[in-house]
Amino acid sequence: MKKLLTLAIMFAATPAFANTPVAKKTTKKTVVAKKVEAKKVEVKKAASPTTKATKKAPATEPPLYSIDSAAKPAPPAKTALARILRAQHLRVCVRSDVPPFGYFTNKGLTGFDISLATELAKRISIDYKKNLHIGWTVITAGARITSLQQKTCDIVIAAFSYTKSRAKLVSFSKIYLLTDKVLVAAANLTRKTPVIARVKGTTGKLDIKGEVRYYNNYQEIINAMEEGTVDYVIADRPIALHMIRSVTRPFNITKTLSKNAEHYAVGMNKGDTHLLKAVNSALSSLAQSGRLTYLHRQWL
Structure with missing residues (x-):
């Protein structure tokens, strides 16, 4: 009896986990994930419908009345051109007997040559920042060369054709009409x-x-x-x-x-090279602007 009691006590003292089955060791493989570099995608933000695009302010232009061309260099003091610019007076010899180039009407002297002389004076005024006024002298065909030689006028615009014999006596501008x-x-x-x-x-x-x-x-x-x-x-x-x-x-x-x-040109005195250059420059400007061909349409 005493023996049975001892066994019972020993059984009762045995730990509960003694009957628990032992867990098997499991080996887990560690999977290393490959690094994948993500490409950077630039995402443009959509403009908000309430946001207006900012416009660049237009470049400010100078007022028209402040714009001017550069003045040409002043000619030497003793030249014919310098005298004309100082006096602001251009003496022009024309004919009044050769319509449609120069003739009188009830309104006065008119014609292609008169209009051309007026345009030349304006252009030279612009180039040298002056305000030339024209003094008109009416001559005949036979007096065109002598009027220059006698200093009656600065230029002759009078249906005056260039010829080799005339060019020995006076200077001619570029041809303005054929x-x-x-x-x-x-x-x-x-x-x-x-x-x-x-x-x-x-x-x-x-x-x-x-x-x-x-x-x-x-x-x-x-x-x-x-x-x-x-x-x-x-x-x-x-x-x-x-x-x-x-x-x-x-x-x-x-x-x-x-x-x-016939090659019409402006006549000047031999030696008036600065005046010749100014007249040629003015004629070129009139041609390039279309003004010369306008005069052709108007008068011829």
Whole structure:
């Protein structure tokens, strides 16, 4: 009995975990994750519908009245150009007997050459920051060279054609007009020996047979055409067209005697090189701006 009691006590004293099965050791493999570099993507933020794009302020322009071109250098003091700029006075010799280049109307002196001279004075005024005024002197065709040599005028703009013989006596600007030399004939020719009208001092070869009569100006020739006392007239094309429109008797241009025979230019005294340069510069500016061709359309 005592033995059984001892066994019972020993059984009761045995720990509870003595009957717990032993857990098996499990080996877990550690998986190392590969590093993947993520590409940086630049994400543009969408503009908020309430946010307006900021505009650059326009560049401020100077007021028009403050804009001016640079002045050309002043010419040497003793030159013709310097005298003109000091006096602000340009003396211009023109003709009044050669429409449409120069003639009188009830409004005064007018024509292509008068308009061209006015434009040249304005352009030279702009270039040298002056305000040139024009003094007009009316001359005949035969006085164009002598008026320069005698210092009557600074420039001649008078249907003045460049020729080699004239260029030995005076200086010429760049050519501002080319024109044909033409033959104007009466519609009804009755004379056995035709009468050919020409203005004194004009250029061009005579390629027709007949009696040549020289007149002081084109207005005298227009009067002779109207009276029926001339049969042929030799003139530059613009002048010929004007004469035909000015008479009631029928006349027509029947022949071009010389194509582009006449080279109109501005005449100046030999030695006035600074003035020549200023006139040429002004002519170039008028041509480049379209003003010169506008004068052609207006008058010719």
